[in-house]
Amino acid sequence: MSRDMEYFRRRAAEERIAAMQAAHPKVREAHLEMARMYEDRMTEPREEGQVVTLDLPTVA
Numbered sequence: 001m002s003r004d005m006e007y008f009r010r011r012a013a014e015e016r017i018a019a020m021q022a023a024h025p026k027v028r029e030a031h032l033e034m035a036r037m038y039e040d041r042m043t044e045p046r047e048e049g050q051v052v053t054l055d056l057p058t059v060a
Contacts, residue, residue, distance in 0.1 A: 005042055012038035 012035045019031035 008038045008042045011035075012042070 015035035022028040
């Protein structure tokens with residue numbers, strides 16, 4: 001497994017844990033959205049050397 005995939009898997013898990021611990025529903029949803037974004041990155045095909053970006057959600 002590539003380092004990118006290990007990172008995305010770990011970050012998705014961390015975001016899901018943070019969501020479970022969040023007291024406020026909007027914060028919980030933001031963490032779940034970030035987890036989904038990391039999981040999406042794990043399944044996207046990309047070329048070697050391609051830079052991977054992640055657009056984070058806005059919490060109001």
